[in-house]
Amino acid sequence: MTASLGRHATILDVAAAAGVSKSTVSNVIRGVVGVSADTRARVQEAIDLLGYRPNVLARQLVQQRTTTLGVVVGDLGNPFYAEMAKHIERAASARGYRAMFCNTQGDEEAEVSGLESLMEYRAAGVLFLSQPADRERARSIVSGRVPAVFVSCAADWGDVVSADDMAGAELATRHLVDLGHRRIAYFADPIVEDAADHDRQHGYRRVMEQAGLQPTVFHWHRQPGELLRQKRDEQVADILRGRVTGAFSSNDYGAIELLECADRLGVRVPDDLSVVGFDDVVMAGLARVNLTTVRQPQPELADIAVEIIDARVLGDLEGPPQRRTLDVELVKRGSTAAPRRQTTAD
Amino acid sequence: MTASLGRHATILDVAAAAGVSKSTVSNVIRGVVGVSADTRARVQEAIDLLGYRPNVLARQLVQQRTTTLGVVVGDLGNPFYAEMAKHIERAASARGYRAMFCNTQGDEEAEVSGLESLMEYRAAGVLFLSQPADRERARSIVSGRVPAVFVSCAADWGDVVSADDMAGAELATRHLVDLGHRRIAYFADPIVEDAADHDRQHGYRRVMEQAGLQPTVFHWHRQPGELLRQKRDEQVADILRGRVTGAFSSNDYGAIELLECADRLGVRVPDDLSVVGFDDVVMAGLARVNLTTVRQPQPELADIAVEIIDARVLGDLEGPPQRRTLDVELVKRGSTAAPRRQTTAD
DNA sequence: TTGAAAGCGCTAACAT
DNA sequence: ATGTTAGCGCTTTCAA
Numbered sequence: 001m002t003a004s005l006g007r008h009a010t011i012l013d014v015a016a017a018a019g020v021s022k023s024t025v026s027n028v029i030r031g032v033v034g035v036s037a038d039t040r041a042r043v044q045e046a047i048d049l050l051g052y053r054p055n056v057l058a059r060q061l062v063q064q065r066t067t068t069l070g071v072v073v074g075d076l077g078n079p080f081y082a083e084m085a086k087h088i089e090r091a092a093s094a095r096g097y098r099a100m101f102c103n104t105q106g107d108e109e110a111e112v113s114g115l116e117s118l119m120e121y122r123a124a125g126v127l128f129l130s131q132p133a134d135r136e137r138a139r140s141i142v143s144g145r146v147p148a149v150f151v152s153c154a155a156d157w158g159d160v161v162s163a164d165d166m167a168g169a170e171l172a173t174r175h176l177v178d179l180g181h182r183r184i185a186y187f188a189d190p191i192v193e194d195a196a197d198h199d200r201q202h203g204y205r206r207v208m209e210q211a212g213l214q215p216t217v218f219h220w221h222r223q224p225g226e227l228l229r230q231k232r233d234e235q236v237a238d239i240l241r242g243r244v245t246g247a248f249s250s251n252d253y254g255a256i257e258l259l260e261c262a263d264r265l266g267v268r269v270p271d272d273l274s275v276v277g278f279d280d281v282v283m284a285g286l287a288r289v290n291l292t293t294v295r296q297p298q299p300e301l302a303d304i305a306v307e308i309i310d311a312r313v314l315g316d317l318e319g320p321p322q323r324r325t326l327d328v329e330l331v332k333r334g335s336t337a338a339p340r341r342q343t344t345a346d
Numbered sequence: 347m348t349a350s351l352g353r354h355a356t357i358l359d360v361a362a363a364a365g366v367s368k369s370t371v372s373n374v375i376r377g378v379v380g381v382s383a384d385t386r387a388r389v390q391e392a393i394d395l396l397g398y399r400p401n402v403l404a405r406q407l408v409q410q411r412t413t414t415l416g417v418v419v420g421d422l423g424n425p426f427y428a429e430m431a432k433h434i435e436r437a438a439s440a441r442g443y444r445a446m447f448c449n450t451q452g453d454e455e456a457e458v459s460g461l462e463s464l465m466e467y468r469a470a471g472v473l474f475l476s477q478p479a480d481r482e483r484a485r486s487i488v489s490g491r492v493p494a495v496f497v498s499c500a501a502d503w504g505d506v507v508s509a510d511d512m513a514g515a516e517l518a519t520r521h522l523v524d525l526g527h528r529r530i531a532y533f534a535d536p537i538v539e540d541a542a543d544h545d546r547q548h549g550y551r552r553v554m555e556q557a558g559l560q561p562t563v564f565h566w567h568r569q570p571g572e573l574l575r576q577k578r579d580e581q582v583a584d585i586l587r588g589r590v591t592g593a594f595s596s597n598d599y600g601a602i603e604l605l606e607c608a609d610r611l612g613v614r615v616p617d618d619l620s621v622v623g624f625d626d627v628v629m630a631g632l633a634r635v636n637l638t639t640v641r642q643p644q645p646e647l648a649d650i651a652v653e654i655i656d657a658r659v660l661g662d663l664e665g666p667p668q669r670r671t672l673d674v675e676l677v678k679r680g681s682t683a684a685p686r687r688q689t690t691a692d
Numbered sequence: 693t694t695g696a697a698a699g700c701g702c703t704a705a706c707a708t
Numbered sequence: 709a710t711g712t713t714a715g716c717g718c719t720t721t722c723a724a
Binding site: 008053054055056057058060061066075076077079082083085086089090093098099100101102103105110113114116117119120121122145256259260263264282283286287288289 | 354397399400401402403404406407412421422423425428429431432435436439444445446447448449451456459460462463465466467468491602605606609610628629632633634635
Binding site: 008010011012022023026029030054055056057058059060061062063 | 716717720
């Protein structure tokens with residue numbers, strides 16, 4: 001063990017140990033050309049001996065730019081966000097950035113203080129994995145200071161990278177229509193960002209109308225605890241009384257809730273009800289869940305988001321917000337099938 | 347919008363705008379007493395006007411300590427770690443720290459570069475949510491420099507906060523024994539840290555021996571892709587041929603795999619096989635999964651881990667590594683029941 | 693090929 | 709009650 005407890009060696013310690021000036025040490029660290037092999041070796045030796053690690057704070061202070069990326073995420077407990085967070089972290093470190101996460105839990109205060117803190121850390125940019133709870137506040141804190149990229153959610157004051165929500169919704173709805181379903185409901189989970197929900201709903205409506213079917217949009221009640229479960233069961237029971245045989249949920253989370261309700265109500269999936277989700281979280285692939293869903297290309301979303309913010313940071317990209325839309329894919333699993341009993345349109 | 351694009355106001359800008367010296371501004375920011383109300387108001391006005399946010403880098407450089415906590419996590423895609431990460435982030439920010447995550451994906455290189463980077467950022471401490479892949483390397487990078495706390499995993503060179511693995515395993519095993527199972531297997535998922543696995547296995551063995559039953563330990567094959575699934579099905583089929591009726595998995599992930607295998611093999615749970623997990627991830631509570639399991643107190647684990655590292659950082663806690671063990675709880679769900687056909691011991 | 697020196701934005705003595 | 713000043717550890721001209 002060479003490190004002294006609690007104290008980090010500085011560039012001056014290395015310089016002294018190697019018998020050179022600190023500029024020379026700096027030159028060695030940064031790999032600039034024009035340092036003699038001999039000196040370089042001596043410096044490197046001192047570095048290893050002292051276990052020296054350059055102080056990024058000092059470097060970034062003088063360089064006037066950091067390699068810290070702020071990542072605002074609503075709920076890391078939600079598998080979709082957790083998976084996105086992981087890909088973002090990976091993409092960020094691949095490009096030499098470090099990710100600082102703010103899990104807001106939908107709380108405005110947590111969000112505001114998180115963002116302010118990110119600004120105090122002089123984060124090079126901010127990635128939003130979910131729509132900020134207080135949009136105007138978020139905007140006033142971030143906008144004009146550092147670039148912002150919205151992943152899988154939208155805003156007009158930053159670049160947007162998202163899946164093709166409308167095309168995905170069309171795929172999902174058409175799948176149900178093709179299977180022979182006539183009464184197909186759209187379930188909107190309020191956790192889904194407005195813009196995404198809007199586009200998914202739009203895709204759904206379009207296919208329904210093309211097929212000459214009546215769209216029905218349905219919003220989950222959001223209430224805490226047991227009451228919620230009961231309320232939802234009632235909602236779903238209601239819907240099913242309307243002889244709905246197909247359901248397209250705006251996300252996998254909602255789709256899985258739907259499966260749960262169906263189980264409790266004794267409604268068989270897919271015999272009595274076909275369910276399609278959106279996202280393709282890992283859970284959807286479990287045999288016990290086996291959910292037909294629309295796959296979002298998470299790694300690609302993350303890669304492109306970081307690529308864009310990197311370009312903004314470096315000044316390689318300028319001008320108005322970019323909007324990138326990635327293709328989605330329908331993953332057919334066991335939660336969908338042709339309706340058992342024939343239903344009539346309208 | 348008051349902020350100039352790309353440039354952050356400095357303490358000098360504020361001082362100039364308020365017509366005071368930068369020390370006075372600093373005093374206002376830090377809330378030190380002895381600033382006249384009038385001056386304070388003028389400074390605050392200038393701060394608001396300029397949208398000034400103190401530069402944490404500069405502050406931490408001069409103060410020689412940061413409020414950044416490094417968090418090393420194996421796989422954020424794994425719900426248990428994602429949930430822990432969320433609680434850690436919450437606990438950290440409640441105590442004025444920011445969390446910097448390193449998702450290592452079990453990769454040694456990613457881990458080493460992540461840890462080195464954390465040291466360069468002068469992280470105040472490092473929290474390990476999973477055992478480092480290269481223990482010695484991790485130790486040599488962190489130990490002696492900043493405090494390390496191991497959450498839900500173990501090491502002898504840092505504080506350890508973990509659930510009572512042995513007691514949990516005992517609860518789980520006793521539950522199966524009490525239900526009347528005689529042939530009960532332990533399934534070790536290699537993703538579980540060695541120490542935790544050891545303790546859980548120990549608890550299992552103890553109860554089995556107390557009950558006069560023969561312990562059987564079972565390791566998942568770890569292979570990629572389709573081969574894996576087939577291999578596992580074979581393994582499980584083998585086990586069941588041995589008339590095993592009860593299974594205790596070292597984590598929920600493994601338990602859910604077990605459920606999946608059982609489904610594929612046409613083995614009914616809990617009629618033909620009872621399954622108990624460990625962790626109580628959100629997924630375990632899904633009606634479709636409905637897994638009996640041992641609940642780890644995640645929020646408390648996170649709280650205490652951050653509390654300890656905070657105490658170490660502040661110097662309030664000194665001396666040899668602490669070891670905190672938290673109580674667990676058995677959550678009975680639908681994956682366990684009395685064995686359908688009576689089995690004989692041994 | 694190396695070194696000296698200025699300064700990034702801030703805090704924290706110490707003066708006034 | 710407020711201002712002056714000396715760094716924190718580094719990068720980056722500019723000289724030597």
